[in-house]
Amino acid sequence: MxxxxxxxxxxxxxxxxxxxxxxxxxxxxxxxxxxxxxxxxxxxxxxxxxxxxxxxxxxxxxxxxxxxxxxxxxxxxxxxxxxxxxxxxxxxxxxxxxxxxxxxxxxxxxxxxxxxxxxxxxxxxxxxxxxxxxxxxxxxxxxxxxxxxxxxxxxxxxxxxxxxxxxxxxxxxxxxxxxxxxxxxxxxxxxxxxxxxxxxxxxxLQPKRKVDAPTPSPDADETTLLLPNESSGSSTPVKNTDSSPSISSVLTWPLASLLGSVVGMVLINYFISATYPLFAFTPIEFGGLGLSEAQIGLHMATRSLLIIITMLPFSKFSDRFGRLNVYRFSVFTWIPSIFLFPLLNRIARAGGEGGILWYAVLSVLFILWSVTGWAWISVFLISSNLSPSPEAVATIQGMVSVALFTPQAVAPALGTSAFALSIKYSDILGGNLFWVGMFAFGALVFLHSLTLSDISYDWRGEETNEARVEDPAI
The missing domain is CATH 1.20.1250.20 (MFS general substrate transporter like domains)
Known part of the structure; x- marks a missing residue:
């Protein structure tokens, strides 16, 4: 167009x-x-x-x-x-x-x-x-x-x-x-x-094109989906026919494992992202940083700017090391990142807030946190190649979207509530119960990512019709 x-x-x-x-x-x-x-x-x-x-x-x-x-x-x-x-x-x-x-x-x-x-x-x-x-x-x-x-x-x-x-x-x-x-x-x-x-x-939006299909079975789905238009490369609404695979037909073990990893990745991402403004706002003596609204806004904007910068070399790293390895590395960076949050509070409690060490730790935290953004791009690349046919692309991406959106609906409330409980019962692990839990969960998500396989189907017809395993499961 x-x-x-x-x-x-x-x-x-x-x-x-x-x-x-x-x-x-x-x-x-x-x-x-x-x-x-x-x-x-x-x-x-x-x-x-x-x-x-x-x-x-x-x-x-x-x-x-x-x-x-x-x-x-x-x-x-x-x-x-x-x-x-x-x-x-x-x-x-x-x-x-x-x-x-x-x-x-x-x-x-x-x-x-x-x-x-x-x-x-x-x-x-x-x-x-x-x-x-x-x-x-x-x-x-x-x-x-x-x-x-x-x-x-x-x-x-x-x-x-x-x-x-x-x-x-x-x-x-x-x-x-x-x-x-x-x-x-x-x-x-x-x-x-x-x-x-x-x-x-x-x-x-193009006019709907009619598709001549065999007589549908009694349980045929009559919904409308967005499917690729092979002649134009665009998406047009078409009536769902037998060529649109069901979820069960494309839900292979590699895809199911990836979806589970995506849920874990999004959970930890939103646990931390939603909790950081609260962590930064909470007084130092209660386990936070005691920052003002303006300082919190500046911190969040700085992190977003760093994410933009770290997005630029993503394609080069993906081509060189493979999208799955980049995904694993991105997930791994949550582990050292989580350790730095309570460290910032400890430095602030010792009177080092705003000092060289405090800003050095904060800078390292924001850089590592930005690298975790690579996981989101990697997921779309990996899941796209798991499609066995052009008709299955929309179905698989829909499943990935559900895996992305659902944790976002529960993670902010769970994360901030868990942090509030952690500082309320500060006698447990010195008020660091939330961070210990996040560290353990981050390690679990990373270990699970090591079991993923990057199976690539040539659904675009550029190579062969067979799947190629680029990184076999461990």
């Missing part, structure tokens, strides 16, 4: 909407819960902030398949544009929340954009050639991280504007809603992107 640079830049901007808009709340959400009276003790805030974060993930997971069905019926563009607009509305609601219920409802509302990321990727496939697609998908990943780089420090820096900029924000409104400004900035960005998307984006 082809695309213009304007359309590509608009898609990149829309891809960054969710990370820019919603990541901006993380530097201040814990303090917000204290100030609106949800909790009174900083040691208990983790239980409640985890639920705020998990609620969005649950809503996103639920919205994926309905949004995809709507996109197949009415087009990709309406889903993408309206999702961005709804995110903007939800941000306004979150910034003016005065109760825990309103915070939760705002997050649920924002989570309905869950299907837009899939629609953006489908639109990219339909408007680009095969050689262009991988490059554009890489740009989408960079755009998502850039949204974090910009959104997180804004969330920290613009919280309580009546204190930071008393000459400009003198109205009683800002005293009543001290977290409205960063949310309004995120909402404005989302709404502007939705408006530009409505003007610029061109619909890529």
């Amino acid at each position: 082809g695309y213009t640079r304007t359309q590509l830049w608009t898609l990149l901007g829309l891809q960054a909407v969710i990370s820019f808009s919603f990541q901006s709340i993380f530097p201040f959400v814990n303090q917000m819960l204290l100030e609106i009276g949800v909790v009174n003790d900083p040691k208990d805030v983790g239980y409640w902030s985890g639920l705020v974060e998990s609620t969005y993930a649950v809503s996103q997971l639920i919205a994926v398949f309905p949004a995809t069905r709507i996109a197949d019926t009415y087009g990709r563009k309406p889903v993408i544009v309206w999702s961005a607009a709804i995110v903007g509305i939800s941000m306004i609601s979150f910034g003016t929340s005065t109760s825990y219920a309103q915070m939760i409802v705002s997050r649920i509302l924002g989570g309905v954009e869950g299907g837009s990321h899939t629609c953006i990727r489908v639109m990219v496939s339909e408007m680009s050639s095969k050689s262009e697609e991988s490059h554009i998908l890489t740009l989408l990943g960079v755009a998502f991280r850039m949204g974090k780089v910009l959104g997180q420090p804004i969330g920290g820096a613009l919280a309580h504007p009546e204190r930071r900029f008393p000459e400009l924000f003198v109205s009683a409104f800002w005293r009543k809603y001290p977290y409205a400004l960063p949310c309004f900035v995120g909402a404005t960005y989302a709404l502007v992107c939705a408006f530009v998307g409505q003007l610029v984006l061109k619909e890529t």
Whole structure:
């Protein structure tokens, strides 16, 4: 179909909407819960902030398949544009929340954009050639991280504007809603992107093509799927026929083992990612770092920037050492990373916060943490090659998506609650029970990754029709 640079830049901007808009709340959400009276003790805030974060993930997971069905019926563009607009509305609601219920409802509302990321990727496939697609998908990943780089420090820096900029924000409104400004900035960005998307984006959904198929069996699935169009390289909605394999027919042992590894990888990733703002916010004497909202936002933005930098050499390392070995190495880096979190607290307790040693350990932590991002890219490469046929690609990727999304719905609440329990019962392992558990779980996930096999099927027809085992199971 082809695309213009304007359309590509608009898609990149829309891809960054969710990370820019919603990541901006993380530097201040814990303090917000204290100030609106949800909790009174900083040691208990983790239980409640985890639920705020998990609620969005649950809503996103639920919205994926309905949004995809709507996109197949009415087009990709309406889903993408309206999702961005709804995110903007939800941000306004979150910034003016005065109760825990309103915070939760705002997050649920924002989570309905869950299907837009899939629609953006489908639109990219339909408007680009095969050689262009991988490059554009890489740009989408960079755009998502850039949204974090910009959104997180804004969330920290613009919280309580009546204190930071008393000459400009003198109205009683800002005293009543001290977290409205960063949310309004995120909402404005989302709404502007939705408006530009409505003007610029061109619909890529093609008319449905009919498929002549044998008489279906009584239990035939009549749902509509996105399958590759072999003649154009694009995705068009087609009626599911016998050529679409069932989950049971493609769920081989190597795939099942990979899916299990993905669940473990995502769990530990979101355990730590959701807990870090709480860890950074918690006073030093309770096991945290005692940082301000602005400092937390800067830390999170720095880490996102490092992830962008470490993404650049990924393809070279993957070509040289193999995607499975890169995946294993990426998972392994969680083990030393986890050790550094309590070490930072120990240094701070000794009065070394902000010193050379403290920043050196923090820098090493952020670098190792960034390398763990390679696992996400590796998973898509490994799972793609596990497809025995072009018809099975969508089925397998759908299973991978479930393995990715489901842990995101439970990990934030579990992680922050476990950390809160750890510091509440500080007599157990010196308050480091959470980190000991994460260390053991990280080691388990890594050891399991050693059992994976990188079985490559030539479903594109470029070599042979037989599977090739590039790394046999141990």
